[in-house]
Amino acid sequence: xxxxxxxxxxxxxxxxxxxxxxxxxxxxxxxxxxxxxxxxxxxxxxxxxxxxxxxxxxxxxxxxxxxxxxxxxxxxxxxxxxxxxxxxxxxxxxxxxxxxxxxxxxxxxxxxxxxxxxxxxxxxxxxxxxxxxxxxxxxxxxxxxxxxxxxxxxxxxxxxxxxxxxxxxxxxxxxxxxxxxxxxxxxxxxxxxxxxxxxxxxxxxxxxxxxxxxxxxxxxxxxxxxxxxxxxxxxxxxxxxxxxxxxxxxxxxxxxxxx
Numbered sequence: 001x002x003x004x005x006x007x008x009x010x011x012x013x014x015x016x017x018x019x020x021x022x023x024x025x026x027x028x029x030x031x032x033x034x035x036x037x038x039x040x041x042x043x044x045x046x047x048x049x050x051x052x053x054x055x056x057x058x059x060x061x062x063x064x065x066x067x068x069x070x071x072x073x074x075x076x077x078x079x080x081x082x083x084x085x086x087x088x089x090x091x092x093x094x095x096x097x098x099x100x101x102x103x104x105x106x107x108x109x110x111x112x113x114x115x116x117x118x119x120x121x122x123x124x125x126x127x128x129x130x131x132x133x134x135x136x137x138x139x140x141x142x143x144x145x146x147x148x149x150x151x152x153x154x155x156x157x158x159x160x161x162x163x164x165x166x167x168x169x170x171x172x173x174x175x176x177x178x179x180x181x182x183x184x185x186x187x188x189x190x191x192x193x194x195x196x197x198x199x200x201x202x203x204x205x206x207x208x209x210x211x212x213x214x215x216x217x218x219x220x221x222x223x224x225x226x227x228x229x230x231x232x233x234x235x236x237x238x239x240x241x242x243x244x245x246x247x248x249x250x251x252x253x254x255x256x257x258x259x
Contacts (some may be wrong), residue, residue, distance in 0.1 A: 005104055005180075005217045007133040007199055008080075009036045009148070011045055017045050018075050019082055020177075023225065026074035026197070028049065037133075041098040043077040046198050046256060048125040049186065049230050050074050071233065076125075080187055082199040089190040096187065098197075105183060107201045107218055107244040111237070116199075116235055119183040120237040127180040127200055136212040147212055151176055179226050181218035181243065206246045219247040 014029035031043040038044055050072045081098030082105075090096060102115070110116045131150030138145055181201045188194055201218040209216050220226045225243050228235055 005132050005134070005202060005215075006040060006100075008038050008044060008127075009130040009132070009150075010034060010038050011036060011130050014045075014075070016076070017128065021047060021073075021075060023047060023073045023075045026076040029077045031079075032077040038080070038129075039079045040103045042080055044080050044198070045128045046076050046078045046125050046130060046184065047073055047179075047226075047230065048076055048123075048194075049232065051122065052225075069238060073221055073230065076184075076196060078125075078184055078196040078198040080198055080200075082183070083187045083195060083197040085185050085187050095189070095193070095195060102199055104202045104217075105199045106215075107181070107203045108199070110183075116183060118230070120155075122232045123184050124232050124237075124240075125182050125184045125198060126226055126230060127182045127198060128177045129180065130176065131178060132180075132217060134213050134216075149178075149209075149216075151178060178217075179220040181220055181229055185243065199209060201244065203246050204246055216246065218244050221247060 001223045011034050013034060014025070014032055018025055026048075029043075032045070033042065035042070079098065080103055081100070082102040083096050083098070084102075087096050105113070105116050110120060116203060131148050133146055133148055135144040135146050137143075182198050183201070184196055184198045186196055203218050205214050205216045207210075220229055220243060228244055229240055
């Protein structure tokens with residue numbers, strides 16, 4: 001039951017996300033497809049701070065709306081499921097396949113993991129989604145009841161009416177989004193291709209959420225928490241450990257999807 005948060009909703013267009021988050025673009029979002037049911041291997045919206053190093057931004061698009069200075073927040077669409085930078089290029093020359101066990105990372109063991117420990121200093125980021133799905137096991141696991149966990153905002157458009165380009169509603173606000181603590185990495189192929197990938201951090205579930213699952217994403221509930229997690233240059237990971245505790249403020253709502 002440790003693995004969780006394997007499906008998220010990200011319904012909004014790249015332009016709408018960039019507008020409400022007040023960030024510039026680090027990638028054009030060409031691989032991003034707004035979806036009510038995005039899974040591992042797809043590209044999801046991520047906020048990170050621009051690094052002063054070249055490796056983070058070597059895949060930057062020529063369609064960026066403005067130049068970025070180091071430390072500025074940028075919106076990046078990253079492949080969900082961490083591809084460690086040391087991964088060897090497959091013999092067939094294709095991109096490495098997403099490993100399901102790297103779509104999430106247990107926050108309690110980050111500093112002990114060789115995969116994640118090296119990312120804590122400079123590769124912290126935030127996944128921004130409308131919500132995530134989780135399934136409650138019923139009748140001894142014979143049946144599963146899906147829930148959609150979100151901020152409580154009502155969907156602007158029904159799932160069946162989602163335009164491929166995403167929702168760009170004028171009443172869409174940044175407060176509609178969940179901000180999930182995450183880590184990212186940058187992989188380079190032997191031929192020079194670059195891929196950014198991300199893993200979402202999890203923590204122990206709150207008492208209310210535990211009946212659905214024993215784990216939940218690390219939700220950064222305030223702008224201050226988001227800023228602290230993103231501030232890799234000035235805030236060491238040791239000062240961020242308190243951010244990784246279970247979400248106990250105004251709890252996100254769990255809406256039953258269907259019976």
